[in-house]
Amino acid sequence: MQYTAGQAAQATGKNIATITRAIKSGKISAQKDASGAWRIDASELHRMFPMNAQDLRKPQMQSDATPLQEQSKSQIAALEQELAALRERVAAQFELLEERASQISDLREDRDRWRQQAVSLLADQRPLSTSDPKTTSKRKRWWF
Structure with missing residues (x-):
């Protein structure tokens, strides 16, 4: 053409x-x-x-339109089934994402609690002072 x-x-x-x-x-x-x-x-x-x-x-002009209509109906039915299956998969993926998001949130809370505990333990450990008489012992040496 x-x-x-x-x-x-x-x-x-x-x-x-x-x-x-x-x-x-x-x-x-x-x-x-x-x-x-x-x-x-x-x-x-x-x-x-x-x-x-x-x-x-524009529809194609064909002499026998009935087989075309039947074929398109079967195609529509097949496409509707495929669409339903895809929607189910998408819904399952969203559920999985929500579950993982809640797991991540829980893990972050645990991490923050462990971090807070570690910081408080490190803050409690004070270096020993040498000027404190109880902690320092005067050691006598053998030549004096």
Whole structure:
């Protein structure tokens, strides 16, 4: 399928000037036909510019629409099941995160209590003073 510049602009939702500018800069390859209009290959156009979202929403016209509807219903059911399973996994992950957060909080409290106990024990240990007569004993030496 080939587009003219106007059709390409409509298919991508861009301005015609944007399409022709891309052609002239070499970002998109295109040829001019006998009338001087640009002919752009669809794959070349959509390589650079994705399709317009409105064009993607248009249903494809098919002769037997019933199998397509049945197929889409089964796909919807499968996707709903997958969504439910993913929601369960997310809920389980949140529960796990909450549990770990409470464990971390408990560990921090324990750490702070141990730190406080260690600081108080170190503060209780006073260095022995040499001027205290009870703690210092005058040792007699054998030569005196």
